[in-house]
Amino acid sequence: MAPTLCELCKTTRALIVRPKNHQKLCKSCFISIFETEIHNTITSNSLFFPGERVAIGASGGKDSTVLASVLKTLNERHHYGLNLILLSIDEGIKGYRDDSLKTVKRNAKQYDMPLEIVGYDELYGWTMDQVVEQIGKKGNCTYCGVFRRQALDRGAARLDIKHVVTGHNADDTAETVMMNLLRGDLPRLARATSIVTASAASDIKRSKPLKYAYEKEIVYYALHKGLDYFTTECIYSPEAFRGSARTLIKNLEKVRPSAILDVVKSGEDMARLVPDEVSAAGQGGKDVLVVEGEAYRAGGCGSANGRSSGGEMADTERQLLESEKAQGNETEISHLGQKHDRNCKIPNRTLRKLPKQQMGKCVRCGYLSSQDICKACMLLEGLNKNRPKTQIQVSVDEEDNSSRLTRRMESLKIIPAEQM
Amino acid sequence: MSQQASCARCQSSEAELVVRAEHLCRECFLKYVATKVLKRLEMGKIRGGFKELQKTLLLPVSFGVSSTTLIHVLDQQLRNRVQQGRHAGYNLHLLFIDQSTVIAHMDIGSYIDLLKQRYPSHCFTFISLEDCSSYGVEFKGLLGSNGGRFQDIVSGMASATSRADFVEIARRRLVVAFAKKHACDGILFGDSTTRLAERTLSETAKGRGIAIPWLTADGSSDGINCIYPMRDLLRKELTAYVGMTTPPLTSLILESSTRTPSSSKDTTVDGLMSQFFESVEANYPSIVANVVRTSGRLVAPSVPEDAQLCSICGQPVFIGSWGGDQQSVTSSQSIDSNGSQIGGARCYGCARIVLKR
Ligand SMILES: [Zn+2]
Ligand SMILES: [Zn+2]
Ligand SMILES: [Zn+2]
Numbered sequence: 158m159a160p161t162l163c164e165l166c167k168t169t170r171a172l173i174v175r176p177k178n179h180q181k182l183c184k185s186c187f188i189s190i191f192e193t194e195i196h197n198t199i200t201s202n203s204l205f206f207p208g209e210r211v212a213i214g215a216s217g218g219k220d221s222t223v224l225a226s227v228l229k230t231l232n233e234r235h236h237y238g239l240n241l242i243l244l245s246i247d248e249g250i251k252g253y254r255d256d257s258l259k260t261v262k263r264n265a266k267q268y269d270m271p272l273e274i275v276g277y278d279e280l281y282g283w284t285m286d287q288v289v290e291q292i293g294k295k296g297n298c299t300y301c302g303v304f305r306r307q308a309l310d311r312g313a314a315r316l317d318i319k320h321v322v323t324g325h326n327a328d329d330t331a332e333t334v335m336m337n338l339l340r341g342d343l344p345r346l347a348r349a350t351s352i353v354t355a356s357a358a359s360d361i362k363r364s365k366p367l368k369y370a371y372e373k374e375i376v377y378y379a380l381h382k383g384l385d386y387f388t389t390e391c392i393y394s395p396e397a398f399r400g401s402a403r404t405l406i407k408n409l410e411k412v413r414p415s416a417i418l419d420v421v422k423s424g425e426d427m428a429r430l431v432p433d434e435v436s437a438a439g440q441g442g443k444d445v446l447v448v449e450g451e452a453y454r455a456g457g458c459g460s461a462n463g464r465s466s467g468g469e470m471a472d473t474e475r476q477l478l479e480s481e482k483a484q485g486n487e488t489e490i491s492h493l494g495q496k497h498d499r500n501c502k503i504p505n506r507t508l509r510k511l512p513k514q515q516m517g518k519c520v521r522c523g524y525l526s527s528q529d530i531c532k533a534c535m536l537l538e539g540l541n542k543n544r545p546k547t548q549i550q551v552s553v554d555e556e557d558n559s560s561r562l563t564r565r566m567e568s569l570k571i572i573p574a575e576q577m
Numbered sequence: 578m579s580q581q582a583s584c585a586r587c588q589s590s591e592a593e594l595v596v597r598a599e600h601l602c603r604e605c606f607l608k609y610v611a612t613k614v615l616k617r618l619e620m621g622k623i624r625g626g627f628k629e630l631q632k633t634l635l636l637p638v639s640f641g642v643s644s645t646t647l648i649h650v651l652d653q654q655l656r657n658r659v660q661q662g663r664h665a666g667y668n669l670h671l672l673f674i675d676q677s678t679v680i681a682h683m684d685i686g687s688y689i690d691l692l693k694q695r696y697p698s699h700c701f702t703f704i705s706l707e708d709c710s711s712y713g714v715e716f717k718g719l720l721g722s723n724g725g726r727f728q729d730i731v732s733g734m735a736s737a738t739s740r741a742d743f744v745e746i747a748r749r750r751l752v753v754a755f756a757k758k759h760a761c762d763g764i765l766f767g768d769s770t771t772r773l774a775e776r777t778l779s780e781t782a783k784g785r786g787i788a789i790p791w792l793t794a795d796g797s798s799d800g801i802n803c804i805y806p807m808r809d810l811l812r813k814e815l816t817a818y819v820g821m822t823t824p825p826l827t828s829l830i831l832e833s834s835t836r837t838p839s840s841s842k843d844t845t846v847d848g849l850m851s852q853f854f855e856s857v858e859a860n861y862p863s864i865v866a867n868v869v870r871t872s873g874r875l876v877a878p879s880v881p882e883d884a885q886l887c888s889i890c891g892q893p894v895f896i897g898s899w900g901g902d903q904q905s906v907t908s909s910q911s912i913d914s915n916g917s918q919i920g921g922a923r924c925y926g927c928a929r930i931v932l933k934r
Pocket of ligand 2: 584585586587588589590601602603604605606
C-alpha cells in the first residue's frame, strides 16, 4: 500500500492527522502551518508593535513553552522587533513549582531570553504550601488565582513591561465560553473570548496569541519540535471532574473536530449580543471582584491554565439556590426570556446589583481596586488573622501585618499614580 | 426522605413529590405545571382579546413529554372556558412533521390516532419533511436540493452531527412555513427549560451562537410570533406530569432516544448535549434554568437591510472574515464563508454542515 502523502506539500509522507480538521500532514508542513496560523492571529489583531517589550507568562508547562518557542521563531522570521522576556511566578509549591521553575530556567537558556521570577512569599509573605497548610486543599485555588493575577502584573511592572502574553489555548477559551453560559455570567461572556484583555485593575495589557490553537496541536508541536516542558499538574489542583465544562469540550471535539473552534466563534459572536449595559457594568463596578476572579478561571493554576475542576458546577448550583431563596420565587419570572425585538431595555436584577463604582487604590497595598481593600489583601487578612503566633516570629498584630505587605509592595516598582 | 410530609401548598394532602425543594401533592403539582404554562402564554400576549377574532396558534407535536403536556394543559383551559361559556381567545392547530424518511421511528400511526381521540376538538395536520419544497422551504446549493428527495439531501451529508443539525433546521423552517401558509397568528413551541438549555449550548457548539436569540427567545422570529410556554418547566417535571394526569398521558409519549448511540460515528453534538444536560438536570437543576435565563438576556443582533439570508437555515449571514478561519492559509479545509459561487450565502454553522469531513 502506497503511503499517504501530505495534503499540503504532496511529496512527503503524511505522519500527522491534524486534530483541528483531520488534515493529513507531514511533520514539517504541520510545524509550518501551526506557526503560520499563530502569525496570522498576531498580525490580524495587531498584537505587537516593533520594539515592544513583551513578557511571556511562563509556567514551564506545554502551553507557555510552546508560546515562547513560537514567539521566538516568529519574531526572528518576520522581524517583529520584539524584546521577549520570560516572567514566572513562584507560588512556593515544593515538588511542583520548584521543579517546573527548573524547566523555565532551562528554557531561558534555550531561547536566550531573560527570566524574571516573582515569588508569592516575597509579595505576600505566604507560599502556597503555607496557605494550604493553614486552610487545607479545598479552595486554595482561589487564593492562588487572586495572588497570581496581581503577581503577574507586579512582575511586569517591576520590569517596566506593559504587555504580558499568556498561553491560553482554544480549548481554554471554549471551556470558558461554556462555563460562563452555565454560570450565567454575561459580563464575563462578553469578554472571555477577546484576544486582548485590558484589565480594569492594571494598565498592563494581556493577550493570548494561542487563542485559536488546539491543545492537542500544541502538544504535537512541542513533541515534534522536541521542546523541553514540564508535564506535572499542580499538586493542589482538584481532580478533574466528570461532567465539567472541560470534559464537555473534549467530548465535543471527539464528535466534531471543529467544535472547539466553533465554540470560540460562537463565544465571540455572543459577546456582541450581551447588552451594553451588562458588559459595561462588567468593566468598572463591583466587577473588580469579577476581574480578579477571572484570574481564578483564566490562568488560575500555572499548569492548568485555569481549567475547571468541575467543583464549579456544584458551586454555581449552590449560589443559584441561595440567590433564588433570597429573591423569592415569584420575582424570578419577570426577567426570564425577554422579547428579542427588544428596543426597550428591560431593567433586570443583575443590573441593579451592579452599582457603578470608582476605581481606586487598595488602601493597604496600593493595587488598583474598586473596593477599599483589594481581594488579595482581604484574603491575606484572613490568613494573617489565623496565622499561629509562633510562625509570625516578630510579634505583630494585624495592622502591622498589612503594613508589612504594604512595605513589600512598595519595595517593588509600583505603577506610578499618573498612569492609573 | 420524610414519608408523611404534607403538601407545602394545600397543607392537607400528602406530598407525592419534591419540586424545587417544595413537597407537593398530586393536585398541587398538576396546578403548578398548568400555572407555569398559562402564565407564559399570557406573557406572550398572543391570545385574542375579548372583541377580537379568535387567534389560531400552531402547536408542533413531537409526542415527547413537553409538547404533549402543552396540548393537555391548553386543551383543559379551552374546555373550561367553553364550559363557562367564555370566549376562548384562540384555537389550536396541531401539526406533526413526519421524519421517518430520515430518522428511524417506530410506527407513529397509533400515536396519532390516540392523540386525535383524546383531543378531538383541535385541527390536526400531518406532513412530512419530504413536503419541504411544496411549502417553499428550499436548500439552495445542497447536493440533491434540485428537485431531489429530502432524504437524499440528508444522506449526502458527511457526519451524523450534520445530518441531525440539518434535520432540526428543516423541521423548524417547515413549521414556520406551514404557520405562514395557514395564516397562523403564532407558534407555540413545546421546548422545556431543559431542551432550551440543551439548544443554547448545542448551537454554541455548532458555531451558531449568533442565532441563539432567534432560536430560543419568545417574540417575533422568522417573521412570526414564536412562544415557548414550557420554558419554565424542567424535563423531569414534565416526565412526572404525564404520569399523574387522569388518565395518564404516558400512552401518548414516544420514548425519547437520548441513549448513547452504539457507535461513536452516530454520536452527534445535539445528542452529546442531551446527555450532558440529563446529568446536569439531575444534579444541578438551577443551572439548567440559569442557562435559559442567561440566553434569554442576549439581544438579537441588528441585521443590515441588505443582509443575505443563509440558503440552508434562512438566518442572516454576517459577512466578514474571522480570525479562527485562518483564511489567508491555503488549505483544502478553508471554509467557504459566503459560498456565493455554489448557490446562495451560508452562515458559519451551515458552512460546517456541508464540509466533507
Ligand atoms: Zn508536507
Ligand atoms: Zn397540595
Ligand atoms: Zn445557516
